Amino acid sequence: TLGHFPQSFQYASIGGFAVTRSSGQSSAGYGRFDSLVVGLTVATPQGTLQLGNSPANAAGPDLRELIMGSEGAFGVVTAVRVRVRPLPQVKTYEGWRWASFAEGAAAMRTLAQAGMLPTVLRLSDENETAINLAKPAEVGGESAGGCLMITGYEGTPEAVEAKKAAVTALLAGLGGENQGPDSGQAWSDGRFHGPYLRDSLLDVGVLVETMETVTFWSNLDHVYTAVKDALVGALGEATLVLCHISHVYETGASLYFTVATKAADEPLPQWDVAKQAASAAMVRNGASITHHHAVGQDHKPWLAEEIGPVGVQMLRAVKAEIDPTGVLNPGVLIP
């Protein structure tokens, strides 16, 4: 298996995964999509580009990393060679309860830096945990409060057993409360449903949107607070901001926000103000404009600030050289 299961899985393509630097729900175990790519074939107006003769080498800059994230601006990806792993024989999910988001995040950091990551690892903040518990099927099923973490293990029975034992010992030692398999399985069952909710909620007058970012561990709590404050500042006190961490690294983690507020008569400009405020909070507090949603049109105005004028010059130079007449995905990526 490739092990790449983003929420867009039901509609996405493999070339799209590459040029958008997608990251899936099992990234803790399998890695982000860009880390799974070993080779790319790219059709460009200048001819075909064949990249990736080895896992890694020292033959100059890694041009695969220039194509990944390019969103079609430098060429059309016609083939992707990827790293696959054996199909897991066992999949098992569990829930853990933490007293606070900060304590849960610290536990994730410990796991990542100990090289002890489960296949799936995510942590909901207090608000997101409360909302999930409010689902009719689960009311009264578990004690309220705190933050829910999901741990998922996939692999051979022996590997799953060993990893689960080691992770369980670490998490219990850090103050986590094991909730058993029920909440883990509930997450797994509903993992692809989220994106379908937005339009139904808009129909009943609730504006729901999502956004995400990534930063280093030392900056995580700061960015979490700054983005929440920006969203509430733009949308009003009655706005509900939920957040989870679902992609972790030794050096940092992503933050994924879900925002719900009363829809204005014109929800598009309402959201635009909030999106601008939150994006500014990310970039100006040293985080990235996007962890895995790519640049597209929403984030394009912020890319120049993120990579700086010299970075923009580099992208423009490659674009001008490879696609001088601008036939490839016009208007995309290049600030």
Next chain:
Amino acid sequence: TLGHFPQSFQYASIGGFAVTRSSGQSSAGYGRFDSLVVGLTVATPQGTLQLGNSPANAAGPDLRELIMGSEGAFGVVTAVRVRVRPLPQVKTYEGWRWASFAEGAAAMRTLAQAGMLPTVLRLSDENETAINLAKPAEVGGESAGGCLMITGYEGTPEAVEAKKAAVTALLAGLGGENQGPDSGQAWSDGRFHGPYLRDSLLDVGVLVETMETVTFWSNLDHVYTAVKDALVGALGEATLVLCHISHVYETGASLYFTVATKAADEPLPQWDVAKQAASAAMVRNGASITHHHAVGQDHKPWLAEEIGPVGVQMLRAVKAEIDPTGVLNPGVLIP
């Protein structure tokens, strides 16, 4: 600790590690240098480039990967932010004997794909194993034949114990013979001595040089044979070619060759012929011209073949944009 210990350690600089994509002797445990870099500050003729706001993101191409391997052609790296780990409390090395290079390599592949890599992992082929045993201090100390693998474990006592037990079980199950700590410690004691031997040997009429490459596991044996044949073809039957694998990945591994032959009256042109033949064997058999020695002048003639004409156009476009008057390391990298 950064955990980056290439043989050049006694003379190298941290910016040099980045722009040459260095890889150290503990890469199995700590990773290649480019995988340890989280941020770079680069002074260019167009201004300062600040890269790396997060472990990974989806904000377009990863420009860090354009600076790494650039050998100073796009700017001067003035700061590198790197991932560090706790200093290991325990370091322990062991030797394992394999009946053949192919069996030892297959065992390395199993370890890499099981996520069970020691901190140090290297395997000498039959020739290199025989030469090492021929060292005066060790003659008669061990049975001859086969291939020597070194496994090294670093970390907390518990982590080392757990990893060593798991690796030992896997290797023993695959037919490896545990040789205990002596040959492992001998390797560790002499790990920085190799490069100093070349000039002494030239003085006594022996030409000794090294070269390295990297490819996918499925192509490894083919490239190993092709490069050996090319070297013997160029230098004559009396040439001794030694090889080891010292950097492994889930998808492939490096091959590091040491060549010894009788020096001609003019050893430089003698070596040049051999280097050309071996380089052609690498690139034309789908391997990279270099795993961690970088491009420099030796490999520059081969870079265009490795990255293709469109890849060359990309590098030239960035160079022309960032350094239009060519003041940065003239003549380097760009084919």
